Amino acid sequence: MFIGRFQPFHDGHKWLIEQRLKLGKKICIAVMDIHNLEPEKNPYTTEQVMLNIAEQMGEYLNKNLVKIISIPPIESVNYGRDVGYDVIEHKPPENIKKISATNIRKEYYGL
Numbered sequence: 001m002f003i004g005r006f007q008p009f010h011d012g013h014k015w016l017i018e019q020r021l022k023l024g025k026k027i028c029i030a031v032m033d034i035h036n037l038e039p040e041k042n043p044y045t046t047e048q049v050m051l052n053i054a055e056q057m058g059e060y061l062n063k064n065l066v067k068i069i070s071i072p073p074i075e076s077v078n079y080g081r082d083v084g085y086d087v088i089e090h091k092p093p094e095n096i097k098k099i100s101a102t103n104i105r106k107e108y109y110g111l
Contacts, residue, residue, distance in 0.1 A: 003030045007042045009053045012099035030071045
């Protein structure tokens with residue numbers, strides 16, 4: 001599962017998700033419904049974000065490898081004892097690490 005605002009969904013997000021897809025894993029992308037809480041930081045509605053992800057991940061959606069859902073805004077991810085899944089951090093290469101949704105929004109909106 002990948003949880004985020006995806007404001008906007010970009011090549012860095014896609015790279016990250018594809019790391020698991022390359023291993024044959026199925027993915028759930030959970031889009032936080034946060035637009036109305038902080039519209040200045042989240043200019044895209046949840047529906048717009050989900051459509052953008054669907055457009056960029058279409059081949060995986062068509063193969064039922066990716067599911068996109070909406071979730072309420074969260075402040076943490078929690079779990080109890082060993083429940084059968086891992087928490088995994090991926091270290092992107094420098095060209096991917098540089099991609100910033102904040103900078104994309106600034107460029108797009110001229111901020």
